[in-house]
Amino acid sequence: SYELTQSPSVSVSPGQTAKITCSGDALPKQFAYWYQQKPGQAPLLVMRKDTERPSGIPERFSGSSSGTTVTLTIGEVRAEDEADYYCLSADTSGVGRVFGGGTKLTVL
């Protein structure tokens, strides 16, 4: 079955830049979407179609894509950004959906 691969964890100090990656063979053909999930809360969309930031999401959040890897970049990281981040995309059939395993962002 199709998989999206994320690093389990990323740690940065406040004010630094965090990069969270997601890799998958179908990503050159399918957009990726990024969700932020804080403990006890439902996920929140923070990036759509690889690079589009939804309204209400700080400009510190940006997205990029290169080949089979998409990247969520959080600039000037704040304590409030500490959360689990998941990428989402369509599987190779284009019908089903697949989440990456998630990346825990720790703000030191």
Added chain:
Amino acid sequence: EVQLVESGGGLVQPGGSLRLSCAVSGFTFRNYNMNWVRQAPGKGLEWISFISSSGYTTYYADPVRGRLTISRDNAKNSLFLQMNSLGDEDTAIYYCVREIQDASGPYSWFDSWGQGARVIISS
């Protein structure tokens, strides 16, 4: 305000059944495709099922195909998930999720989530 409220979760014995419901408000339900996503304790998100706005088209993830059935009642603004032959691996929070279509192309994503219904499979 868009609202999705799940109900029907609880403790079920292995092999048992459960039916989750999701009551929606704040948008025209019949115009949106819907999904169920689950999250096992301490684990990541897992998409499990899709239903088209009309209810005629459904898709399932491999781990649940044949055991879980998604359905909807557009007249009652409700989404359902019938779960049969439940096993330990089905213990999770189940989220009702709205899917939004991109106006500029055949793209869609999950834009609104309920708070989830907790399902525990245990003897």
